[in-house]
Amino acid sequence: MPEETVAxxxxxxxxxLEGSLLHYKAGETKLTKEIDIPNHETGLKQITQFLMDKEVGVVEDEKHIQVVGHRVVHGGKSFSKTVEVTEDVKAKIxxxxxxxxxxxxxxxxxIEVAESVFPEAKQVVVFDTAYFQTMPQKAYQYAIPKKFLEDHDVRAYGFHGTSHxxxxxxxxxxxxxxxxxSEKIISVHLxxxxxxxxIKNxxxxxxxxGMGPANGLIMGTRAGDIDQSVIFYLIDKLGYTAEEVNNILLKESGMLGLTGYSDMRDIEERSAEGDExxxxxxxxxxxxxxxxxxxxIAAMNGVDAVIFTAGIGENSSVIRKIALEDMEYLGLHLDHRKNDVRGKTIRPINSPDAEKQILIVPTNEELEIAKQSYALVN
Amino acid sequence: MPEETVAxxxxxxxxxLEGSLLHYKAGETKLTKEIDIPNHETGLKQITQFLMDKEVGVVEDEKHIQVVGHRVVHGGKSFSKTVEVTEDVKAKIxxxxxxxxxxxxxxxxxIEVAESVFPEAKQVVVFDTAYFQTMPQKAYQYAIPKKFLEDHDVRAYGFHGTSHxxxxxxxxxxxxxxxxxSEKIISVHLxxxxxxxxIKNxxxxxxxxGMGPANGLIMGTRAGDIDQSVIFYLIDKLGYTAEEVNNILLKESGMLGLTGYSDMRDIEERSAEGDExxxxxxxxxxxxxxxxxxxxIAAMNGVDAVIFTAGIGENSSVIRKIALEDMEYLGLHLDHRKNDVRGKTIRPINSPDAEKQILIVPTNEELEIAKQSYALVN
Ligand SMILES: Nc1ncnc2c1ncn2[C@@H]1O[C@H](COP(=O)(O)OP(=O)(O)O)[C@@H](O)[C@H]1O
Ligand SMILES: Nc1ncnc2c1ncn2[C@@H]1O[C@H](COP(=O)(O)OP(=O)(O)O)[C@@H](O)[C@H]1O
Structure with a gap:
């Protein structure tokens, strides 16, 4: 790709909804407009008008757009890499x-809107799940009747692949x-x-x-790992419907459920003020x-580097500290001073004499999508 | 306790059910009888008759039984140790x-039957959950709205405490x-x-x-850890009821769901014969x-010994091998020859020059209950 800059x-x-907002940024220009945006098509068309506007635009002619890169969350087992859109690809999505x-x-x-707005451009899809198609079966299969895998594709797929x-x-x-x-990497997207x-080799x-973006680590409003007994207890004993429980676990749990706040900045601030x-x-x-x-580390029999990324991973020295302190047995020594320094570039935060690396690596999913899209059509 | 022998x-x-069976063993005597046993009371009374039988019995007079030790699975947060039965204890159970x-x-x-059969004996309850009451809140609290912990005691309790x-x-x-x-022990009950x-100090x-005995490791018929999205998918998309899903996860999953067999011996045999x-x-x-x-190991920043117990833990060299191979980075070196040797006593299976110990420790929950019961009333 010629230049890795955001035009x-x-x-x-x-x-x-009422009060739809459109944000647009190009160079020094930064606009927010309240416009009536009844659907996605109008939204993308509005953005396009800004893109090609004589004063604030960056594209002279819509024909100059050669590729549109799309992010699609779920590629199931059908997609293990980035592809150009065809009718078959759309059917699979x-x-x-x-x-x-x-x-x-x-x-x-x-994708459909982009096809109609940029009919001459190539449409490319980057799947969030594709990166995880290399996982071995022992990592993606659940210990439930195997017909669910065979007949219904119930298995772990993974998400945030573009970032990882x-x-x-x-x-x-x-x-x-x-x-x-760099053979053994653990990538923490927060x-x-x-x-x-x-990540091995x-x-x-x-x-x-897993199959959905709900389990594992604790998120802003999502619970992460939870004993399934809790779900059935909420349904059987407390009278919730399955849908209500799902909603609770996705939208009212995680940090929000524990504290009343979902934004890590609020939580850190209040914790510092003494909120237990x-x-x-x-x-x-x-x-x-x-x-x-x-x-x-057990799965890989070692680690060369642990890397932190995304809003919390890049900015929350507190979470990194709690996760990494007292990990010397595993070769991980956090340098507390470095951990506390803010920055925008890739940087180590392990102590200089540490066996293993701990890095902060700013993520950039848009750039990754752009790079992959460019690579596919060139 | 004077002697640790099974009388x-x-x-x-x-x-x-039809065809109720009573097994009884004392010294050289080993009996199995088909008797009509409509309820627990009859069952315990029948056992008592054998216990006091002139020919095969070991107790002359029921008054000689001074303590009856009971296992109760769930002690919630009310019980952090073994207790003598009172009305209050029964109400809490x-x-x-x-x-x-x-x-x-x-x-x-x-407990109630034993009280009626042995009215002069003390009744003692050992809780499966009590051992885990030392867990810190960060280990037992789920990241769901905290009212569920505060108002409904939804949290992890743990099981198999007597064995661990x-x-x-x-x-x-x-x-x-x-x-x-011996400060840092990891106990694997299979x-x-x-x-x-x-286990630290x-x-x-x-x-x-967790809250129920369903999650975590993969069991004979229980799934262990599973993404909650799978549960809601089975309910929403495949039309199961919540109760059916719970049943599938408890009774048709785990090794049974993956292979058609729940007994590890069958599975190992078939695997050796080439069943993929x-x-x-x-x-x-x-x-x-x-x-x-x-x-x-991460939670404790190290480990002194990993111990294996119960039917599979004590006997399945295959599962121990898969779990422990390629763990040198963590200080664990399995000695494959020792791992393959059968035995009935506590024994190391790590290589002699290994940093950390790997032990097989035969469990004995009945002895533990007897010891705790004896200790409580003496
Ligand atoms: N300076 C900061 N300190 C702590 N947390 C931060 C900071 N800046 C952003 N975050 C947190 O990052 C999270 C959002 O991360 P981000 O990667 O932008 O989200 P998304 O997953 O939507 O891309 C929020 O919880 C936010 O509080
Ligand atoms: N020799 C053996 N090899 C492999 N597995 C064994 C062997 N003996 C017993 N097991 C397994 O141990 C399990 C039962 O363990 P046990 O501790 O007796 O169960 P419980 O949890 O009911 O007390 C079964 O899956 C059985 O297949």
């Missing part, structure tokens, strides 16, 4: 609606430059959604999220990350 | 029925005799139910089973154990 970026909020009811329908709609791929490749590049080993991946071999629920929630959260790191 | 043992099968609907009601019935306590204390005794450290406990600090499902299931099972061991 323009845009975001549409509250599609189909549609077949996966049951596995990702909240994401795939919108993702497909986005991007940051782990950045880390491997960095380690290689320094002459350090954003609104959180997940952790074990550049390939994902295990991952904390917030303090405890940070420990519950970090302890879970710590245990996943240990389990992946 | 007699008995077992009643198929209570309330009853209050816990919702948390252990399959176990506590029968356990309480057993017994074998870990045996291991600590053994290690101390050899002059080896029977029909399976669980793993992290003799106290449980983490454990794989059985071979894979052993790897899925052992891989899960391996990852839990890693997570508890």
């Amino acid at each position: 323009a970026s845009g975001l549409v909020e509250r599609i189909g 549609r077949n996966l609606f049951p596995l990702a009811p909240l994401h795939n329908p919108h993702n497909l709609r986005g 791929k991007y940051v782990s490749e950045k880390a491997i590049e960095y380690l290689n430059e320094k002459g350090l080993p 954003g609104n959604g959180c997940s952790i991946t074990a 550049g390939k994902a071999i295990d991952h904390s999220l 629920n917030c303090r405890l929630a940070l420990y519950i959260n970090g302890y879970k990350i710590k245990k996943y790191i240990g389990s992946y | 007699a043992s008995g077992l009643v099968e198929r209570i309330g 009853r209050n816990l029925f919702p948390l252990a609907p399959l176990h506590n009601p029968h356990n309480l019935r057993g 306590k017994y074998v870990s204390e045996k291991a600590i005794e053994y290690l101390n005799e050899k002059g080896l450290p 029977g029909n139910g399976c669980s793993i406990t992290a 003799g106290k449980a600090i983490d454990h794989s089973l 499902n059985c071979r894979l299931a052993l790897y899925i099972n052992g891989y899960k154990i391996k990852k839990y061991i890693g997570s508890y």
Whole structure:
């Protein structure tokens, strides 16, 4: 790709609701407009108008757009890499609606709109799950009747693949430059959604999220791992419906359920002010990350680097500290001073004499999608 | 306790069903009788008759029985140690029925029957959960709205506590005799139910089973850990009721679901004969154990000994091998020759020059209950 710069970026909020907002940014220009945006098509068309606007635009003619890169959350077992959109690809994304009811329908709609707005461009799809198709069966199969795998594709797929791929490749590049080993990487993505991946020789071999984006680490509003007995207790004894329980576990749990706040900045602030629920929630959260790191070190019989990324991973020194302190037995020594320094670039936070590396690696999913899309059509 | 010998043992099968069986063993005597046993009371009374029988009995007078030790599965947060039965204790066991609907009601019935059969004896209750009351909140609290913990006691309790306590204390005794450290123990109980406990300075600090005995390691018919998304998928998309899903996860999953067999001996045999499902299931099972061991090593920042117990833990060299091979980074070196030797006593199976100990420790829950009961009333 010639240059890895962002020419323009845009975001549409509250599609189909009152007070829809359109954000647009290009160079020094930064706009937010309240426009009536009844559906995704209008939204994308509005963004396009800004992109091609004489004053704030960056594209002279829509024909200059040669590739549109899309993110699709669920590629099931059909997609292990980035592909160009065909009718068959769209049909397969549609077949996966049951596995990702909240994401795939919108993702497909986005592709269709882009096809109509940029009819001459190539449409490329990057799947969030594709990166995990290298996981061995022992990592993705659940211990339930095997007909569910065979007949209904019930298994772990994984999510945040674009981010884990991007940051782990950045880390491997960095380690290689320094002459350090990079065969065994543990990638910790902590954003609104959180997940952790074990990466051996550049390939994902295990991952904390499963068939849906609900389990594993504790997230902003999602519970992460939970004993299934709790679900049946809530249904049988407390009278919730299954749908209500699912909703609780996805939208009212995690840090929000423990503290009343889902944003890590609020929680850290309140913990520092003495809020005991917030303090405890940070420990519950970090302890879970710590245990996943240990389990992946066991799975790989070692580790060369643990890397942290996304909003919390890159910025929360507190969570990193709780997850990594007292891990010397595993070769991990956090340098507390380095851990407390803010930054925007890839950087080590292990103590200089540590056996193993601990890195912060800023993620950039848009860039990864752009790179993969560019690579596919060139 | 004067002598740790079994004077007699008995077992009643198929209570309330056709073809009820009573097994009785004392010294050289070993009997199985088909008797009509409509309920628990009759069963215990029948056993008592054998116990006091002139020819095969071991007790001359029922007044000679001074203590009856009971196992109760769920002690909730009310019981952190073994107690003598009082009305209050019985009421509390009853209050816990919702948390252990399959176990506590029968356990309480057993106590009541014993009270009527041995009115002069003291009744003592050993709780399966008590051993885990030392777990810190970060290990037992789920990341769901905290009202569920506060108002409904939804949290992890743990099970197999009697076994974990017994074998870990045996291991600590053994290690101390050899002059080896024993501060950090990981206890792996693999029977029909399976669980793993992290034990620091003799106290449980983490454990794989939760509020019910369903999650964590893969068991004979229970799934162990599973992404909650799978549960909601089975309900929403495949049309199962919540009750059916619970049943599938408890009774048709685990090794049975993966292979068609729940008994580890059958599975090992078939795997050796080339059955691919059985071979894979052993790897899925052992891989899960391996990852839990890693997570508890992270939780304790080290390990002095990993101990294996119960039917599979004591006898399945295959599962131990899969769980422990390629764990040198964590200080664990299995001696394959020692691992393959059968035995009935506590024994090491690590290589002689290994940093850390790996032990097989035969469990004995009845002895533990007897010892605790004896200790309480003397
Ligand atoms: N300075 C900071 N300190 C702690 N947490 C932060 C900080 N900045 C952002 N975060 C947290 O990052 C999370 C969002 O991460 P992000 O990667 O942007 O999310 P997404 O998964 O939606 O891409 C929020 O919980 C937010 O509180
Ligand atoms: N020799 C053996 N090899 C492998 N597995 C064995 C062997 N003996 C017993 N087992 C397994 O032990 C399990 C039962 O364990 P046990 O501790 O007796 O159960 P429980 O949890 O009911 O007390 C069964 O799966 C059985 O197959």
